[in-house]
Amino acid sequence: MLTLTNVQIMYDRAIEAVRDVSLTVRPGQIVALLGSNGAGKSTILKSISNVLYPEEGEVLHGEIRIGEEDALALSADDIVRRGIVHVPEGRRLFPLMTVEENLRMGGYLHGRAAVAERLERVYALFPRLKERRAYVAGYLSGGEQQMAAVGRALIAGPKLLMLDEPSLGLAPQIIDTIFETIVSLNRDEGMAILLVEQNAALALKVADYGYVVENGRVVLDGPAERISQNEDVKEFYLGFTEGGARKSFRDIKHYKRRKRWLS
Amino acid sequence: MDLFLNLVASGLVIGSIYGLIAISFAIIFKTTGVLNFAQGEVMMLIAYLSWSLGTSLALPFVALIVASIVISVAVGVLVERIFIRPMIGQPVFALVMVTIGLAVTLRSLTVLIWGPDAEPYAASIAGGIVEIGPVVLFSEQVFALALFAVVMVLVFAFFRYTRIGNAMRATAMDETCALLMGVDVRRISSMAWAVSAVVSGLAGVSFAIMFSRAPDLWFQGLRSFPAAILGGLDSPIGSGFGGLIIGVIGDLSEGYIGQGLKEISGFVVIIIVLMLRPYGLFGEKELERV
Numbered sequence: 001m002l003t004l005t006n007v008q009i010m011y012d013r014a015i016e017a018v019r020d021v022s023l024t025v026r027p028g029q030i031v032a033l034l035g036s037n038g039a040g041k042s043t044i045l046k047s048i049s050n051v052l053y054p055e056e057g058e059v060l061h062g063e064i065r066i067g068e069e070d071a072l073a074l075s076a077d078d079i080v081r082r083g084i085v086h087v088p089e090g091r092r093l094f095p096l097m098t099v100e101e102n103l104r105m106g107g108y109l110h111g112r113a114a115v116a117e118r119l120e121r122v123y124a125l126f127p128r129l130k131e132r133r134a135y136v137a138g139y140l141s142g143g144e145q146q147m148a149a150v151g152r153a154l155i156a157g158p159k160l161l162m163l164d165e166p167s168l169g170l171a172p173q174i175i176d177t178i179f180e181t182i183v184s185l186n187r188d189e190g191m192a193i194l195l196v197e198q199n200a201a202l203a204l205k206v207a208d209y210g211y212v213v214e215n216g217r218v219v220l221d222g223p224a225e226r227i228s229q230n231e232d233v234k235e236f237y238l239g240f241t242e243g244g245a246r247k248s249f250r251d252i253k254h255y256k257r258r259k260r261w262l263s
Numbered sequence: 264m265d266l267f268l269n270l271v272a273s274g275l276v277i278g279s280i281y282g283l284i285a286i287s288f289a290i291i292f293k294t295t296g297v298l299n300f301a302q303g304e305v306m307m308l309i310a311y312l313s314w315s316l317g318t319s320l321a322l323p324f325v326a327l328i329v330a331s332i333v334i335s336v337a338v339g340v341l342v343e344r345i346f347i348r349p350m351i352g353q354p355v356f357a358l359v360m361v362t363i364g365l366a367v368t369l370r371s372l373t374v375l376i377w378g379p380d381a382e383p384y385a386a387s388i389a390g391g392i393v394e395i396g397p398v399v400l401f402s403e404q405v406f407a408l409a410l411f412a413v414v415m416v417l418v419f420a421f422f423r424y425t426r427i428g429n430a431m432r433a434t435a436m437d438e439t440c441a442l443l444m445g446v447d448v449r450r451i452s453s454m455a456w457a458v459s460a461v462v463s464g465l466a467g468v469s470f471a472i473m474f475s476r477a478p479d480l481w482f483q484g485l486r487s488f489p490a491a492i493l494g495g496l497d498s499p500i501g502s503g504f505g506g507l508i509i510g511v512i513g514d515l516s517e518g519y520i521g522q523g524l525k526e527i528s529g530f531v532v533i534i535i536v537l538m539l540r541p542y543g544l545f546g547e548k549e550l551e552r553v
Binding site: 049051053054055075076077080081085086088092093094095096097101104105106108109152156 | 430
């Protein structure tokens, strides 16, 4: 339902953030996009939503297709209309609006009746939000904000939900809640999920397929089980060596670390 | 006491004009981050167009107001489309410079088309003098007060309850995130200009009815600027109240202290207020969670 082919993204026509990235999300799949800080994961999501231009970013090469349609020719609101909804990194709620006003903003493109019905479903999914519905969003805790951000996206009725680091800065218990919700949305409603995460262990546990991004390039991709079996991923993302013992970074020769994906 | 009450009343009348213009400053600033220095000139243009229409067609008053609203929407949308839209992506400072250029252009254009003379606004409201206790007001002045009250309520309801109003608030808070909600930010900007032109256009018509349509009408825009700062540039409702405060202070200082203070009292007030509350009386502070 979503394909990126050889996408190159530059900021300010000077800084290359993403090079030659190809990836596919099929209906009903959970796809994980892994990688460290600054690898270009968020930039990839923004290019799909077509919201790079406020930051002077631009897709210079390659193509992004939603189904058969050229997504680069669509405006940001058309992308949302096609059912691709993006939960940005760091929640980004509208801070001075109440929780309910935030949730309703998610339904901006939808009719009153559809929004009312989905609002009830979001409240059933996150009862905490119902308690907090009249609170100003800026004062919520991080976990509540993440729930509100996911809830807001769900009100847009996504076919493909893109989540940018939903676990960032949250307590483990909240992370569990969020991930359980993601899995159940995928399992029960067949919603496709594109998940950007730094927490590789967590993401690979729920994903069907994974991509590892480093320095703006996809260096590894495959079914999630195969990625979690990869020695390099084990060592650098999951933190284990062959025997399962922890290893000191002092023992790793620097050239080996630098060239780790070239083998 | 009578002098005091009459000064307050006339202050409220002129203050409601300031308030309306301040609201229109705030609507554009809140949604797009642009300070429209041509607000007074846009207002003057609408007042002139509405005057021409009113004098040539002899419309009844209500029809004239409706026609003025239509004209305002057209002017707002056109100004945004022609002068502002091509500047998207440029630094805000460049945009502000464009509005200053627009201001000067519109001022000259008005004189060029309609000539430099002041003319009475023919479509006055039937009535005459309204007495409320010791306070004596003309019906035109009562109209200005009523208009202000109605616009304040409508603006409040617009930003609180309508889909477009909420989208404007959302765009103001986080533009990228509004895009992710499916908000067409460019359309929102164009609507903000239209709504703002309607509010200031009504203020211009109301002012022209009270005094005359004259090529110095734009100066009311400059005078309303302190009101917007006082109330908080990102708060349309606050800016409205700021207008009333500036209007009353202006008339009181002129009545009790001396001629000429009316012009500067507003600016004195904003200097003091900004020292104490830099975001204005009703402006929004950055929310910070602790």
